[in-house]
Amino acid sequence: MTTTEPVFAPADSLLRFATAGAVDDGKSTLIGRLLHDSKSLLADQLEQLEVASKERGDEQLDLAMLTDGLRAEREQGITIDVAHRYFETARRAFIIADTPGHAQYTRNMVTGASTADLAIVLVDARNGLTEQSRRHAVLAGLLRVPRLVLAVNKMDLVGYDESAFHSITAEFAAFTERLNLQDVTAIPISALRGDNVVDRSVTMPWYEGPSLLEHLEQVEVTDETGPFRLPVQYAIRAQDEDYRGYAGQIAGGSIAPGEEVLHLPSGMRSRVDAVDTADGELDRGRAPQSVALRLAEDIDVGRGDVLCAVGQPPVAAEELTATVCWMSPKSALTPGTRVLLKHTTRVVKAIVTEVRERLDVTTLERGPAESLELNDIGEVAIRLAQPVFCDPYERNRFTGGAVLIDESSHATVGAVLIREAH
Incomplete structure (x- = not known):
């Protein structure tokens, strides 16, 4: 039973969004605040949260506990897996992917953002942009996430200073000029205190835009693009x-x-x-x-x-040039690696014929490479045993994406963004 009478959004209004940012920038707290203030918690969830916070001696509810579900996360105070949460308001239904901030969990960020309609990159107002903030903005651009929100968090810790907010947004705009991000919205928030998360805050009268939830409810999601x-x-x-x-x-x-x-x-x-x-x-x-x-x-x-x-078919491709995020902790991706490639509903045998370069997701620099290690992202050439019917990823994220599967363990070992198909 919910804390209020449930309301149900239209079935076709679903918005998938991912949260990302540096460690301790407040991703899990933000999601907890969204769930709590939008009255999306079950009564027993709220009671459990109140009891746990009281036992720890916290004056406020530890909202991060709503998403930091893994024991390792609670012990370390970080998010190491992709935690998915569902909630809805009267206007829209949402699926949230809370993705990790640590560099060694880049693969989790790729997984969480690959199907997102929007990405929220959190930045601590005290620290400004960090290496991890830039990395996640780059990944959002690489994955062609169509919309991005820069959420400048912990504004309460800088006295709700307008100049601090504008300084960060200007720096972010300069950095993202090279990322081909078309739709970026900046919102000053305090996830801990709830400022501009669900309701607009009176503490920042200089900000005249929507709260985060208002923006998420209003943003348009258009998937009817490109040929059928x-x-x-x-x-x-x-x-x-x-x-x-x-x-x-x-x-x-x-x-x-x-x-x-x-x-x-x-x-x-x-x-x-x-x-x-x-x-x-x-x-x-x-x-x-x-x-x-x-x-x-x-x-x-x-x-x-x-x-x-009929007039615009996909390419029947047996050779691919693709950007790959390598996800296997057991072995590197090298020329000659044999895998299964799962593309939409089709699975074919494949071999990596060449590893061409590695991308530095912090500086956007590309350099030659002979292999890709865990969490590396780079360009490779792949030959297929049978054709797949695909499009470039920049034209269609669904038919332009694929995954690599280990032949023996059947574990997913790579995410594929198709650049060219022959």
């Missing part, structure tokens, strides 16, 4: 009803009954009879909705295939 893409997850057949539909999540663009689609790998075309969902038929399906398409022609379509726009 539907990687097929499953072919649904119901013989007693003479039904055949091809199910998956729309990865780009939109589709409506009567429009023509191209099937890959066969190259055959068909018109769409209907766009089905669990709630009934749609006049038009849009990314990132999950749908099942019924086609006019009888085509042999299975998992791993793609239904796409």
Whole structure:
């Protein structure tokens, strides 16, 4: 039972966002404040939090405990895993990815931000931009996160000084000029005291913008970009009803009954009879909705295939040039490394033919490399045993992304951002 009567946001208003920043900049406290002040906590969660804070002798609730769920995190006071939390307001539903600040957990940041619609980079108002702050801004740009919020936290510890806020925002703007970040919003906050987190603060009358939650509720999420893409997850057949539909999540663009689609790998075309969902038929399906398409022609379509726009198909690629974040603590990525590449719903065998360079995510400098170690990011060449139907990552984050899987352990060992496909 919640502390207030629940309210439910429209189902199509989901916003995924990731928080990042340097250690002790207050990411977990910020998320705890969002959950607490938006009345999104269950009664037993709130009671447990009050009891734990009282036992520790804290005058205020330790809101970071709501997200620092791992025992190691609580002992060290840092976030080392990606903690996902769900909450909703009357206007929107949210999924939060609380990502680590330490450099050795770069892979976790990549994981948390890869599907985010927005990233929040926290900066301690006392310290300004740090190496970790810059690293996370670079990763947000590299991952093409479409929107970024610079949350200047702990404003209470600098006396809510306007000049401190503007100094940090100016420095951040100068740094991010090279990152191709198009939509950046700066908000001064105090996560501990709740200033400008859910409600606008009276302590900073010089700031006339929205609170953080107001901004998150208002920001537009548009996934209907680029040509239509539907990687097929499953072919649904119901013989007693003479039904055949091809199910998956729309990865780009939109589709409506009567429009023509191209099937890959066969190259055959068909018109769409209907766009089905669990709630009934749609006049038009849009990314990132999950749908099942019924086609006019009888085509042999299975998992791993793609239904796409006729005039703008993806590339059928057997060779990739890609940016890879290496995630394996057991071995380095070197030329000759054999892996499985999972791209949308298709899994193929692959071999790394070349490691070309390594990226310094703090300075943006690129240098030659012969291998990638744990948490390294660099450019590699990959040859595939079978083609995948892909786009460059900058055009489509879904069909331009993939993961590398260890052949023996089946552990995920790399995140892939496709740059060129042949």
